[in-house]
Amino acid sequence: MAKNASSSKPVAVRQRGVTMSDVAKHAGVSRTAVSFVLSNRENASISEETRARIAEAVQALGYRPNAGARALASQRSDWYGIVTEIVTAPFAVDIIKGAQDQAWLDRRFLLIAPSDQADALGPNQGMEDAATEKLLEQRVEGLLYAATYHRGVHVPESANEVPTVLINCFDADGRLPSIVPDERAGGRVAVERLLQAGHRRIGVINLDPDIPAAVGRVAGAREALADAGLELDPELVVAGYATADGGYDAACQILDRYPAKERPTALFCLNDRMAMGAYDAIKERGLAIPGDIAVIGFDNQELIAAYLRPKLTTVALPFEKMGALGVQTLAALTAGQPITADQQLVDCPLLERSSV
Amino acid sequence: MAKNASSSKPVAVRQRGVTMSDVAKHAGVSRTAVSFVLSNRENASISEETRARIAEAVQALGYRPNAGARALASQRSDWYGIVTEIVTAPFAVDIIKGAQDQAWLDRRFLLIAPSDQADALGPNQGMEDAATEKLLEQRVEGLLYAATYHRGVHVPESANEVPTVLINCFDADGRLPSIVPDERAGGRVAVERLLQAGHRRIGVINLDPDIPAAVGRVAGAREALADAGLELDPELVVAGYATADGGYDAACQILDRYPAKERPTALFCLNDRMAMGAYDAIKERGLAIPGDIAVIGFDNQELIAAYLRPKLTTVALPFEKMGALGVQTLAALTAGQPITADQQLVDCPLLERSSV
DNA sequence: GCGGGGTAGTAACTCGCGTTACCTTCAGGC
DNA sequence: GCCTGAAGGTAACGCGAGTTACTACCCCGC
Structure with missing residues (x-):
């Protein structure tokens, strides 16, 4: 709405919105050149001097890439989704931590969608489906399902559209790779x-x-x-x-x-x-x-x-490791690697304290 | 890469990617009409019959809107970001739950970005800045900062670019609205x-x-x-x-x-x-x-x-309520409403059990 | 028979960026 | 003098939607 304010005050042009074109203009080059430099294409031939000018322009203008636009153009999103009841019943919250950390390391974003434990991952999955759907709308490249306690679950149909990994639970139909404690x-x-x-x-x-x-x-x-x-x-x-x-x-x-x-x-x-x-x-x-x-x-x-x-x-219970492993497995799957094992068992280490 | 497979097998056209144009074609109308119907514009004049045909096409094709594209075109994202150390130290995980639930109710997405507690919200904020930056790249419309325990914090500069609310912590400089337990x-x-x-x-x-x-x-x-x-x-x-x-x-x-x-x-x-x-x-x-x-x-x-x-x-400690209130406050701010109070105190209810 | 006004719908532009194809300049070889 | 090839770029299209301006049709009253 109201691009140039016909409303009342001539507000500052637009707070947000330094685009690549702005950077290009500032650096005196084409937008394409900027794109090449920013995405670090080695084979593109851009002189060191131009690179420097562009870098300087980025700095000067405080340019920040628009992740959505990038995803749209490049047809990849760098996002994984995790739908989980853990947010509701935080017993196994370390799964999320492990997954988050690993995703962060891999330069990926983890979208966390909550699901009620009431009907969670069970037969009547209202929230589940909605959450999955929402994540797919965001064009996540892979899905994780995590449960608070180790058990069999049913995953929404639509999960089949992208690589999917189960954490701390397993597919009752045995189709999906899963990661569970040993x-x-x-x-x-x-x-x-x-x-x-x-x-x-x-x-x-x-x-x-x-x-x-x-x-x-x-x-x-x-x-x-x-x-x-x-x-x-x-x-x-x-x-x-x-x-x-x-x-x-x-x-x-x-x-x-x-x-x-x-x-x-x-x-x-x-x-x-x-x-x-x-x-x-x-x-x-x-x-x-x-x-x-x-x-x-x-x-x-x-x-x-x-x-x-x-x-x-x-x-x-190696929750954190399971979360990390889930993301790693997903990364392998989305990279097109075949699944190495249907079910990965993760070690449960003994923690010595003082009661034995 | 490889749009039409020059590689080897003539893979199924494209697993993902039913677009609005496809829907329009299937329904025998223009893409604009589909857009109007899907975004429920009351003032647009589309006959009931056409609406039905479009709805049917959506069903038949399993169309799912592309959230990124929508955000790009409409210049709004429906996303809030929360950067928090809670993922690391889950003491106050209910803040996230409350915020998630509220966001979900408001049809908004909450992007959770982790921050180490080590340097969290403190003077030397490596991860903080990175997380904030990442969230802004996603074009979140507002930011939440949540701490595991009630204290003063420093928020990264760039947080000033969008409405920001602090949960379970307060701005040492007193500029940002905050929500803390009473x-x-x-x-x-x-x-x-x-x-x-x-x-x-x-x-x-x-x-x-x-x-x-x-x-x-x-x-x-x-x-x-x-x-x-x-x-x-x-x-x-x-x-x-x-x-x-x-x-x-x-x-x-x-x-x-x-x-x-x-x-x-x-x-x-x-x-x-x-x-x-x-x-x-x-x-x-x-x-x-x-x-x-x-x-x-x-x-x-x-x-x-x-x-x-x-x-x-x-x-x-009313963590869940604080999370929800944070999102509500953010919603008010992004809607342009002025801040009603700098610091909102949330009641800490007594839970009677058996030790008194 | 003509203008007015609603109804139903579409063409075309835009958002910010990735990417392919093409274009210019200059040096070097024969 | 002409051709070739590399260096250093640029124009233009497409991603999937929102949105504006505009057209075509029909009914009505005078």
Whole structure:
């Protein structure tokens, strides 16, 4: 509207809008020359002197390229999109951080589109579809889908139009490359640590046994025990809600079931929140951590693990690395490289603190 | 490159790229007509029948507008940018959530640019400047700066080119509108709650006394006491590191300094992490919460406050609302409305749980 | 039968930039 | 004296839309 103000005041010409043409005029060359210099085309023949003049003009005028126009003309956008419920439920926010950092390194922009967790990545995906659509309107060159917790998801149809990578979740139909934590190895490393500390009788505070995290972690625990010639006593595996209260209840059950001599000397809690509750149960009974009962967690939720007293030894979910890997994988895909693996497992490192 | 494949295979015409012209052709009208219909111009005269034909063509072809082209032509982008260290240090991630949600409601896109906390919003702002510059290249119509904790900041020069709003921080030079929590009212409400529960002798576990959060919250506490005819006993105010350990140490000092009779019956912890440590100190001494000692926190870090046992009564930092308000303020500014207030204070509501 | 005024729609220009094709100048070789 | 080739550029088109100015048609009243 109102290019030359027929309205009232003769406002300053136009605050924004130093274009390449302006730079060209200032430098006394053609716009094409400016374009060549700015996009650093080696094969174009522009004398050093002209280059310098142009650079000086850019400086003088405070020229700033218009990313949209550039994308339009060059038919590429330098943007990836990520649609995620993490913004809503920030448990796994480090995925975004990892992805952002990697994108930034690659000189790319990450458009973050939120999705409600309510219907997120599930069968009825109102917001999902809208978000995906919006991102495609921005002409993103690739899509990431990230979930707060490891699970199977359904991705909107339109995601098929550009390369797509799943982070911390996997495609129920198995079509899309995905990046997930190596839960099994994580469970193994946790129990190995307890075994190494001399514990033979180990209680497990389990999540909902059906979710991928639980399946993997328990399987890993079983493997570690088997390697030591031990078996996982089903009686010592107690499931509970994935909260501090759930952990408290489960820990009480395990601790109170046996006389002191037969009581497990260590608890493997499948997440840190439950470990937080287990701490309470243990302390209430006058037992010391790790003296009487060692505790090991999972997830490495800093706010809990680093602040519990004693600090909680736990297995970290490699969120940040997963985010970065997601962007890298996407970069490979958009560059036309074939997918190396359908599902990439990322290591869950053990973080030693003071509870074992 | 390679528009019509001189390379090898005659690939499908072009996966992406149904344009308005295609739609127009399919509907048997001019591109202009399509544009008019899609942008819903009421004054344009297009018959209902033609409108329907166009809508049908859009459907049939799966047309998706090109946001970049639209922005270029219309000279407006529908984008706001937010540069923030929150991605790096996700303490205040709800600011992003609030801003995202509000932006989404307003049909706008929020470009999130990360900034290292190391030099974030401080005097030497490498990443800051780069992020701001990148956002301006995208032609964002407004900028938000968000900090993880309430403090004064310096904003890059170039931010002056578009409307700018600060969230959870304020401009050291006082030029930019900002949105910050009402720390003072928060401190007041916390102590009022303790007074109402009958406590007269209240210990305060303080942060670094110089930061805005501490100044405000303590001032508010003092006010509440004054209203009740009491004074804040300087001996009962102990500062510590803003961690669980810091809270533990401070709580020990306060609790051990007096014989049981003179001991404070309530602790106001200026953040939840310190409250977490205070819990330990109290429990260690065989005291009950809230029976012997009531505890009230600040910040409402869900992961702590909702999972401590007993659950922590605390004052919430209204991050989400601040984010939303930031976007709203920006919307007002970009719409040309004058700024109503330099600094908007947002209420910190009391969250009753079980520790008082 | 002619002007006026609405209705329905289109041609053409623009936004800022990438890119291809072409043009000029000058030096060197035969 | 003519041709060739490189250096140093420029004109012009296209990307996908928004927007303005203008045309063509029809109905109505006088």
